[in-house]
Each structure stands twice: as structure tokens, then as C-alpha cells.
Amino acid sequence: MSVGTRVRHRAWQGGIMAAALLALVMTLLLAPSEARAEYGDVVMNNYSDEADMRPVVFPHWFHRIRFRCKVCHGDLGFEFEAGGNEINMLKIIDGEYCGACHNGNIAWGVENCELCHTGKPGTETQVHGSTLKRLVTPASQSQ
């Protein structure tokens, strides 16, 4: 084997090793990032990212154990649409939407920012696990 051949051979080996290592690292990085949050969890990010706050994650399951759908979707005026209610902190402090309960009386008050604003920054407004989201999300990125 000439010196030139050996150098080319080494370079080729190094390339394969690097590619394989890259594939492994990518896989390990990508696998845990799959979202598998609860069906019906609503992420609200109408204004949060802009305001440098984490988006809000609303767990439907937690609330439906305590209240029937009608309480929020009838009496409090929540539309059946993620991000369709234009909720902001001013309205909540005035007792509208979430503020009807989250006033320190029925549930924790607005000073507990971190308990509602728990989403990963940059997460889009969505109903997690919804049929529509599954239909439009490629399999590789889905839960």
C-alpha cells in the first residue's frame, strides 16, 4: 500500500466514523424532543413570545375534572378555538376569562405567573394531539 492510498483510506474511514457519530447524536437529540403532552392541552401563544413570557399551557383534563364544559364555554364566553379568545392579562385581572376563577379565590391568582406560563418558548398556539394537528404534522415531528 502506497503512502497516498493509505492517507485516502484513513480519510474515508474518518468520514464514515464522523457520519455515523453524527447520525447517533442527531437521533439521541431528536428522540426526546417528541411532544407527548396530554390530549386536549391547549398552548396559547398569541402575545406571550412577544412579551418575553413563556406561552400558556392550559390542561383541559385538569379543568374538566372540576368543571363541566358549559361553565367556561357557556358562562365565561370561551370560544371552541385555540387562540380564538384574545385573552390578555388586563382582561384576566378584570375577572374575565381565566380571571373568573384565577383570582386567588377559586384558584391561584395572577401573581403566580409561572404556574400558567409554563410552555416552551416558541411553541405555537395549538390544541395538542388534535386530529387537525396530526393531519398537518409530518410523522417525523409528531407525538
Add this chain to the structure above:
Amino acid sequence: MFRFASLVVAVLLLTVPLAQGQGNDPLSFNRLMPSPDTRNAPPAEDGIHDAASEGTHMLQTPREAFQPLPESNAGNYVDWVTALQEEHITPRFDLNDPTRRPTVMDLNIVREVKGSMPDVVFPHKEHTEWLDCSNCHPAIFIPQRGANQMSMAEIMLGEQCGACHGRVAFPVTDCRACHSRPKDGAQAAGGQ
């Protein structure tokens, strides 16, 4: 040297599918069938909540909350209707008055469907336990026989029944939960 490199590459390539499959579950390749131990993940591990946030770790985990509830095969893996009927949960019907009860209407609406799928039986009873008439009528469904055109395509896009089913209520993969009344033999054979 080359043999050693090949061996390393082979081992690495074998490791990749294992890591992707996250274990030995033969169904793990199917995104619609997550393995049971990945269901109802705690907030810090669910991919939506930020584990770096202090609040995330203070939230109740779904597994803890669902433990006493009857199971189902999809959605939250909780049979919410049975949970309510058997009083595993007693959600309020009014924000402030815990004694207020819903006015339940026991009326089944049968919708004959095209194709060979069984007809749909819509039970008002289960729906009025959770909802008020005005949640659906008249904005989503005109309360008049034959006035509402529906299709599975629209439902899957979030219209009509899809306002809740496929978002919060049991998903559309549970075909037979709605398509529950078999057609008579002649109709089914005729494909109508």
C-alpha cells in the same frame, strides 16, 4: 484498522433504530400508537411544558389524577363519560353554586349515513351532562331535522362534531363510538 472501523460503524447503525424506537415495543414505529408507558407523561417530560420553569414541576401529573378513573383506548386514555356517570368525578355545572345540576335531555338522534358504515346515534343525554344547549345550537348545529350537512372530512378539520371530538372529547379514531347502529342487511349489502 479498517475492520475495527467497520465494526464501530455497524454497532452505531444498529443502535440508531433502537434509540428511535425507544425500547423493544414492536408498535413504537407507529406514531398513532404510543406505548402505554409513554402515555400521560408528567408535565416536565411532555415536550410542551418547559422543564426549566419552576411552575412546571409544581403542576399535578395526569397519571396521578387519572389513576382512579375508568380507562379508554384513546385521547387521555380516560373514559370521561363513565367517570362522570359513576361519579368518580363531580365537576361543577355552575362556577359558584356546587349544588346546581344540569338539565339532562334524553333524546337520541339517528343519522343515516352513506356508505357501509353503521348509522350514527347521537345521544343528547351524555352531551347535556357536560354542555348547555347554546354551546351547540344554533351556531354549530341547526336544531332541525335534515338541516345539517355533515362529513367526516369537515369533522376532521374541526367543524361540526369536530369542534370537540378530535380536540378534547374522544377522537375520531373511535369510529364505532358514534357509528353504532348497524344497518339492516339489505341496505348494507346494497352499499347504501
